[in-house]
Amino acid sequence: MQEARKEAVTKVIIGEDAAGQRLDNYLFRRLKGVPKSRIYRMLREGEARVNGQRAQPSRRLEAGDEVRIPPLRTAEAASPPPARVTHSLLARVLYRDDALLALDKPAGQAVHGGSGVSLGIIEQLRLELPQTPYIELVHRLDKETSGVLVVALKRSALTAMHRMLREGQVRKSYLALAVGAWQGEARHVRLSLQKYVTAAGERRVAVDERGQAAHTVFSLIKRYPGYSLLAAELKTGRTHQIRVHLTALGHPIAGDDKYGDFELNRRLKKEGLKRMFLHAQRLAFAHPLTGAPLELVSPLPDDLQHFLDDLEHTGG
Numbered sequence: 682m683q684e685a686r687k688e689a690v691t692k693v694i695i696g697e698d699a700a701g702q703r704l705d706n707y708l709f710r711r712l713k714g715v716p717k718s719r720i721y722r723m724l725r726e727g728e729a730r731v732n733g734q735r736a737q738p739s740r741r742l743e744a745g746d747e748v749r750i751p752p753l754r755t756a757e758a759a760s761p762p763p764a765r766v767t768h769s770l771l772a773r774v775l776y777r778d779d780a781l782l783a784l785d786k787p788a789g790q791a792v793h794g795g796s797g798v799s800l801g802i803i804e805q806l807r808l809e810l811p812q813t814p815y816i817e818l819v820h821r822l823d824k825e826t827s828g829v830l831v832v833a834l835k836r837s838a839l840t841a842m843h844r845m846l847r848e849g850q851v852r853k854s855y856l857a858l859a860v861g862a863w864q865g866e867a868r869h870v871r872l873s874l875q876k877y878v879t880a881a882g883e884r885r886v887a888v889d890e891r892g893q894a895a896h897t898v899f900s901l902i903k904r905y906p907g908y909s910l911l912a913a914e915l916k917t918g919r920t921h922q923i924r925v926h927l928t929a930l931g932h933p934i935a936g937d938d939k940y941g942d943f944e945l946n947r948r949l950k951k952e953g954l955k956r957m958f959l960h961a962q963r964l965a966f967a968h969p970l971t972g973a974p975l976e977l978v979s980p981l982p983d984d985l986q987h988f989l990d991d992l993e994h995t996g997g
Contacts (some may be wrong), residue, residue, distance in 0.1 A: 828961025841969030863909035
């Protein structure tokens with residue numbers, strides 16, 4: 682039997698990009714493939730140290746800190762087999778500099794792997810950009826939602842973007858095709874949302890006054906027979922916010938398999954709408970490091986545009 686080979690001790694000087702991270706999170710990212718239990722053991726037993734001293738997992742690293750990483754057996758440190766990339770995300774880049782990368786996310790791909798998904802957006806980017814040491818999501822989109830997705834390439838950009846999102850300094854606008862005839866032009870919807878788990882173990886969201894405050898501004902773009910194309914501007918960023926707000930108003934999103942009209946969705950699949958009609962069209966904000974204004978726009982994907990064209994030509 683072949684023996685597992687040991688590597689040498691590694692000492693890493695923390696740079697500005699890693700400053701502020703918890704020690705355990707830093708090690709998780711650096712030692713991909715090493716079980717978390719092993720990392721916590723090396724911290725507990727003093728194998729991993731900061732500036733020669735034992736350190737708690739929650740310790741915040743500072744620029745200039747020296748982190749000692751103990752020898753690891755290659756079997757312990759081995760990464761899982763590489764997933765096969767079937768399409769390049771780099772062909773879908775909307776914007777890129779040394780701090781941020783914005784993608785036109787395709788529908789049908791989750792932002793993170795796991796739960797049966799072998800290769801999420803973030804994992805694929807790490808495969809396609811092996812020389813980029815820091816790649817983290819700024820925000821999330823549902824698997825079936827297409828459109829603008831922003832990724833940070835520096836920790837300083839990530840923390841600044843998260844602050845801007847909390848403070849409402851990022852404008853997020855979506856396109857949604859709602860079932861039914863929308864009344865009026867613009868409506869401010871303020872309905873609190875609460876997460877819960879179904880009997881089958883699925884995570885869902887419901888309108889509940891005990892939940893988190895949620896605010897969406899809906900504006901009518903165009904009426905179609907039986908449907909209304911809406912712009913939805915998020916004032917807060919709660920899970921499934923647009924989907925649950927529209928369902929609560931009696932106008933579920935066409936093709937929504939969690940909160941929509943299930944009988945209608947079956948018919949829509951036969952008519953060409955294979956997924957939820959929700960698209961992250963625009964993000965506008967000041968660059969987190971330079972302050973320069975950025976407006977990132979994703980055109981409506983062909984599958985959704987073709988469905989609208991069919992509604993136009995056939996009258997629904």
